[in-house]
Amino acid sequence: MKVISDAITDSHVLEGYFRQYFEVLHRYAYTIVKDSEEAKDVVQSVFIQLWQRKNDVAIQSIRSYLYTATHNTSLNSLRSSKTRQTHQGRFVAGSSDTGNMQEEIDSREIRKEILAALDHLPDRCRVVFYKSRFEEKTYTEIANELNVSVKTVEGQMGKALRILREVLSYEALVLLLIWSLMQELIKFPGSI
């Protein structure tokens, strides 16, 4: 256990934390704000704040501090920027923000697999999953709408995840893998 004011003596120490934690914090922020670019801004500002406050806070665990700050900053960013809209229609239609035909086609295949897998969910489970994923509602919002407890929503989402994991064929996972590889490849200009 280190105290921050001791730990961050210069920018090299900070760089170490940055390289160690940026990716996991960014992924955590992404799950909350649901936008990679916004998540990047969140985590950057967490590190900038940490640097600015290095002399006036003493914190027991840098890891806890970073996760907590990322959580709070994400929620704030969500409140100030969020204009939520249902994107289920777009998901089904297979349109994405990528602007590349090949990727478009591949991601459509995966969407088809996932849509088919969602049919295996029991009704109640599917409703909860749709509200969480396609309407970007929080557990509390879903619980209020369906007049159930937050614990129930948690349970249904856990169940959805378990079923999806089992139903999604090996094939779908291979497709996902190909898709992520394609995303790397398409950065290469189409001309060559």
Place this chain on the structure above:
Amino acid sequence: MNNDSNNNVVTDELLAKYLAGEAEPQEAMDVDAWVAASDAQQRVFNNLFDVFQATAAKPYEKPDISSIWQQVAALFTHTPTTRKMRRGWLMAAAAAIAVLVTTGLYLQFRPQPVALQTAVAGAGTIKNMQLADGTKAVLNTGSQLRYPASFTADSRKVQLTGEAYFEVAGNAAAPFVVEGNGVSIKVLGTAFNTAANDSTVVAEVYEGRVMLYNDYGKVIAGAGQTGVYYKLQHRFQLLPRVNKNSSAYATARFYFENDSLPTICEVLSKACHKKIMFREPALASLKMSSVFENQSLDYILEVIAATLNIQYTYEDTGTVVFTKE
């Protein structure tokens, strides 16, 4: 890493909570520790993460930590160490001047350690810049250029991450060099586009000549040619063509020569940072030729629609969709 203590903590409910953006800090820490504990758990997590992010409105993009660090590092450099170094350098410079004066010898000054400035083209935007020597640079979206506020007499060096189009001001005494991605591009007076990904660096030359080089070798590409550097194999290649539309985002010039609608959509989407598409398979075989210079996107879409006898509409999301008449 203590595997046993982590294995029991993470349930499907907790994973779902994390992926749905509902995890408290302590829960997120538990999930991440569990993921890091074994390769098998990492795979399970990655698969689930992919499923969840495939159902998200905006795809997850893995952050490039090094380039983000470069962007913010300047904010973290006010430390005693650097101040001391700067004073030390000043004293060395003073000593050098003293030597110069007393001996009367002609000594060429070593290039000063120039502070580089950073320009970034944020998501969905391009950035137009003019450098101190008059060189025009256009950064494509997500790219970053580090450059000095002023150049020294005998060298013009900039550092690029990503893709940019350059029209380099001629100056034979000071070659213009673009560094980055493990290879340098020396410009011998020219207009060219360069892009890089994890495995290749590409320079497409429209005017003049450029040389791609590093310790492993070099290739010289002239007008109408493309120099390629394969990063993993350390291999250079010369291709006898350029894609004129690669620089369209910078020049607003589009050349279509008997190109199919999928190609046209792809070129326009990339250059305009807008999704332009069609859904009906029958449209894929339509072809056309045309040149557009400095026209608005609407004008271009109008001409394409009229030529191919199809229609286009803007959807609520801003996506442009071509449909049959």
